[in-house]
Amino acid sequence: MLRSMYSGVSGMRGFQTKLDVIGNNIANVNTVGFKSGRVMFKDIMSQTVSGVTAPVDGESAGVNAKQIGLGVSIGSIDTLHTAGSAQTTNNPLDLRLDGDGFFLVKMTPDQDMPYLTRAGDFHMDAAGNLVTSDGLFVCDSAGDPITIDTENVTAFTISQDGTIVQKLADGTTENGVQVGVGKVVNPEGLEKIGGNLYRMTLNANPDGELEPTTANNAEVGTGAIISGQLEMSNVDLTGEFTEMIVAQRGFQANSRIITTSDEVLQEVVNLKR
Incomplete structure (x- = not known):
């Protein structure tokens, strides 16, 4: 439960950064020579619950590892040097x-x-x-x-x-x-x-x-x-507004993870009553 809560926090941080970059792009939509930016995400390392088991001929089959992801982080903030109009x-x-x-x-x-x-x-x-x-x-x-x-x-x-x-x-x-x-x-x-x-x-x-x-x-x-x-600026307003919707919904979804994790923790605490 705590893992899911911290994963939600990392997701909210990532989408907040994405919104910051999108806001800067839109603000510079009419700036001469401006090059837009974009945010790329990457997953944080996973917690391995059980490792890999190799297959043994004639005796047993192989077993895949069990891993739980721990959230997301910013992979890069790129500057797109494509030509403007x-x-x-x-x-x-x-x-x-x-x-x-x-x-x-x-x-x-x-x-x-x-x-x-x-x-x-x-x-x-x-x-x-x-x-x-x-x-x-x-x-x-x-x-x-x-x-x-x-x-x-x-x-x-x-x-x-x-x-x-x-x-x-x-x-x-x-x-x-x-x-x-x-x-x-x-x-x-x-x-x-x-x-x-x-x-x-x-x-x-x-x-x-x-x-x-x-x-x-x-x-x-x-x-x-x-x-x-x-x-002129190479910012594509249509694409930026679409990405803004994705970032907004992603931020909301990650906030729901935190809310749900909090409710589950509350139920665990209430077991003592």
Whole structure:
């Protein structure tokens, strides 16, 4: 009876975590570049009441083990790095990666390891720096902050490989730096730090290293940069609400296990009367 009660408690804890993750997904349904999460469960080790008996030829048959499960625990909380839908904005500084890879941004120009993001809603500050909404510097393919010469450049466009094509004041055009992109072996190994940013970890790339590269690179496998579009959240509201119903009913069912176990314990106590 106590085993069933503690199993119910573990189930309620697990489904509470699942509801927390679902709530965060729904809250970020319109967040640019957001990647949804999911909770995977695993059973806790079972108590073996009796072990396995091997069959003996001509004498006895084999007997399976008798085991009682002790509840559930969280196996993993995954981040699903599937592509979100494209939203056309026609803003030349809005960039979307059509494939694998992340934009690289730095809090300061001399920051060693850049942060990664899929949110491409960039801006240009008064000094001509390409920055995020929070003022982080967008990096080029060398890992350095991108600065556009606003004095000599009258207009510019960004090509699919990230090259900033600048139109000069004399009417000519020239190619500037390329917007940097980072490729990660295991995107689920990245650490979320808020603000649509990820931090490198030892399980994202070998040795936790990250070499900036370019977009639309077939050798590395990075996607093309689409200017004038944003990648929206990959949250599927229909699926999230369905999972919310499952989590709610699972939470209720596990609470019934606790209630029933309590009633049985009460009956046992009443035997003394």
